[in-house]
Amino acid sequence: MKKKILLGLVAGAATFGGIIFAADHIDAPAVTGPGNASLGTDITDIYAFQSPSDNSKLVFVMNTQGLLSPSATASASFPSNVMYEFNIDNTGDAVEDLVIQCLVQNGKLRVYGPVAPVTTGLTSTVKTNGPVTETSVTAYGSNPSIGTNSNGIKIFAGPRDDPFFFDLTRFKEIIAGTQTSFRNPGVDFFAGTNVMSIVVEVPKTLLGSATTLNVWGETKSK
């Protein structure tokens, strides 16, 4: 049943003139890609989950710049004018109470927060008086450079295999009327493509006392 509903959702995207890359790849004209390294603001996916190895921590992941080929990945980078911001609402009003602000400059990732933002909403300035964690950006094919902070925060930035998967080719054929259903097994159109990923692991103690958090990711630029 769940599968059928998903199929319906995807089909609906084409009907209503939507761009058909799912998740959040290339979701809007202003952030279009693929692999738009000059802008680098297109979020492909965001994840928030409890660390599988430490239940006292949450992990936040923001992937950007989807559909990077292996050759394009080697030269891909995080633009220095972009802020990657995790927003956390711990009061249930859909307004961010804490932010984790990530900047990449001169081959280094610096993560500010979690900390209460200067202002909420569509514009941000860097809040520098919270936790600050730093590491080098990991180059394509290199061992991950993990930055740590004495408060338990761990960070990473660099290319990763895109975990999103979808049989886009067959989907297009179904929409065009030349096929009637997905194949089993399907063929992952996103196999072998990479994203530029930022990962932040944070002790739950730094995220307030609420039992439920609302999380979303934003890219902002200057």
Place this chain on the structure above:
Amino acid sequence: MIQLKKIFIVPVFVSAVVMSCNKDNDSDNFDTSGTYTQNDQMARPAINTVFVNAARKNEFNTTIPSMQNAAFNAQFQSVLTGFGIYYKHFENE
């Protein structure tokens, strides 16, 4: 938005965290000046891709979560209503 359930909280650790902050780090060649303006946003997957008409996809990315209900409720409903025929289609296969 993505909702997370936290398991437990240990407030005692907060004081240690505050002491570990290092404000001096910002002096060494990291430019933290200026105002950053929003380009893209995402929480649950495929929301903008599926539920928002092409003409409003940029608008969705710059509508803060607390305003999305008012701005996009009718839009989402119309798309969902449109799913009916496709749901039926796949159901019958």
